[in-house]
Amino acid sequence: MTDTNPAEIPTRFGHDEGREADRGSERRGRGRKGEQLQVPEAEFRSYYGRPIIKAPVWKNPDVPLYLFLGGLAATSAGLGALGGATDRPTLRRTGRLAAAGGAVGGTVFLVHDLHRPSRFLHMLRVFKPTSPLSVGTWILSPFATFAAATAAAEVVEPSLRRRGAHGLARVVRRAGNASGAASAVIGPALGTYTAVLFSNTAVPTWHEAHRHLPIVFAGSAAAAGGGMGLVGSSVRDNVPAARLAVAGAAVELAAGEVMERQLGLLGDVYRKGRAHTLMRASKACLAAGAVGTLLGRRRRWSAALSGLALMAGSALTRFGVFDAGIASANDPAHIVVPQRERLEQRRSTMDQDVAPPDRTFA
């Protein structure tokens, strides 16, 4: 009979010291007897230091994994389709299978994340542009369908040929190409809408990053899909995957850095606790993977290792951003301090608006 929100129960009864540290309430010296008057770090008031908004009840690792797999599938579909068009059979095969695997796996995680999974289809009873989850479901459903069809064609076609059914094989190949192209076109939307999914909440660290998150997530998707391409395709075919992966990793690293910086106070959740560890690990993996790709693309084993590192980096970013959001939601300072500043700013501009006419009369 407990409420699911993890933010709620522990503090209510004060047994969760670990989370207390997570929230960083100690940093601000709240409630340390006798201390708080002398050391008011970030001055703000709150109701017993409790969170003001509710932290997401989304499950971990379901949701971060869904984001990762969605990103992986998004770019893999493109690699698969263009790999086929440019006669890179191993890249085509890898891209198609990864797109289908990512989409289907992501869907499984998305459904499992629901607290009433049997009602997943209720998502399809409406289309609501104000709900990124609704839009996302409508992106994911056709994508997963096309990607799965493409992968099926990829698998079935050779065996048809082996059995001598060449006519049928040709039909299957054409159908596979068509659905592969469709999934490749939808893919980028799948890779970036998840940024809106996170930003369109009251969670300060996510909401205020709404200009950066799409770029971070797009970079992450490129690194994951490119990384997968490096793992699965031959040295002859892996140039596009290598380029995409390195570019993605570079964008993800740079955009992530800018995001953390420009968040200011709200970026503190990336500088401490688990989110910090995850983001550091992610950056290490991305950098290592990118360098490895540049140096070792021409050897099968080093290309594959670099690809794995890039995929790990991409996944770690998703986990880090997820964790940072939870920590942000649980920190009342993230709500009170920026909103107070906003109010003060508004008050002072309002005063300015009012002041001039007075002065003209004086």
Next chain:
Amino acid sequence: MTNVFDRAGGKVWDAFSGTTPSLSGPLPDPSTDAGWSGDHPKRVGFFTDTSVCIGCKACEVACKEWNLVPDDGTDASDLYRLTGMSYDNTGDLGASSWRHVAFIEDVRPHGTATPAHGGQQTGFLPAGLPAVHGGGNGHTPRDAATAPPDGGTVDLLALLPDSGAHGQQTPDDERDVRWLMSSDVCKHCTHAGCLDVCPTGALFRTEFGTVVVQDDICNGCGYCVPSCPYGVIDVRESDGGAHKCTLCYDRLGEGLEPACAKACPTNSIQFGDLDELQAAADARLAELHGRGVQEARLYGRDPDDGVGGDGAFFLLLDEPEVYGLPPDPIVTTRDLPEMWRNAALTAVGLGAAVVAAFWKGGRR
């Protein structure tokens, strides 16, 4: 009902194309905006006047009873649910707490009151009075409204003079104790984040202008939970559904007032047509200001605020954050058109990057 949602979707596309700013800002009639025909009832709401709240929690009890809201769930060892937060043993609003009475003990040395609000704040002390300095009894003075010392309970006795007598002392020779009590509830926002983001249409705008979850539709995706700028709605673990105050939708249909308003013995919770409540609140505020209670202020009354004004608004005696309310909430979907634009542009960029990766594709 589907009709309603189609209309809402159309409205949003308009907003995307920049014709109607219906995702934020003042909105005189949210029910019509949501697709109800013009002859729906007037918008109703709550005006919670915390200046007369006595903290009896009758509203919490009445709500639980009428709406059959289950136990909010704790482990059995917490038999008495002691939170260490004064008389507040509910903690916050949630899936199984639709009314929550907050208790703030504002303890100050005698005679050091500052006149009004809006001035400089000192540390975390509730405003209205300045920082405490020794009460003369050897205890380091603290403010009961700050967090307990080591994550444990607040030692209320330590706040009292050594002279012996325990219990409420308001005021004694050395200090003033000001009690702030406030019954919090879902705000039934004009622009409700929870409703905007719900992907199933389980959350909907009623003909009364309130925001209600249809339990038979909700699939427990939990998107509404972090999208409420007030931290109201939550998912209940026992049934996996999202729950919050319905403003007693069932009672409204029968012409009854909500259970909490009915039960409130001091009329701190007032129910009625929103425009009338707003007029009453303005009058009450003027009256309090006239009596020198400068710290009184209305919260959620302003239709120009970040959520377009609340259907349930409050008269507070201190800054909102002291009661656990966000000082300047903004509905997250206000920025959604920009977010979609950013994401769409980035998606185009991502697609271009994939194509570019094949450019003059060199082989080994």
